[in-house]
Amino acid sequence: MVCVVVKPTITTYVHPIDITVHPTYPPGYRWAVHLGDDGPTNISRCIQAGHSPTMAEAEATRDSHAAAVCVAITMFGIGVRLEHQTLTSDPIPAEADSLPLKIVRGN
Secondary structure, three states: OOOOOOOOEEEEEEEEOOOOOOOOOOOOEEEEEEEOOOOOOOHHHEEEEEEEOOHHHHHHHHHHHHHHHHHHHHOOOOOOEEEEEEOOOOOOOHHHHHOOOOOEEOO
């Protein structure tokens, strides 16, 4: 028997917030850490997400959260694959604003 070990993928996203679609959000950038790589709109795979006023802050916050997730998983002896994606537009539909999510704002 052959045993194949598949490393889970942790995918991170940063994208600008379209305030015309999301008028209740302040201008800035969303960051998110997802389990898997099936896109930023699948919030069922979102481990942590938040808002930062600048892209640099969003990337730094995203990176620190992604590192914590990767360390936690590897502590169980499971290797992970980490991918970063920077998007140029906001992929999140307006309907997502009404979902009962706790969004981390800032650091």
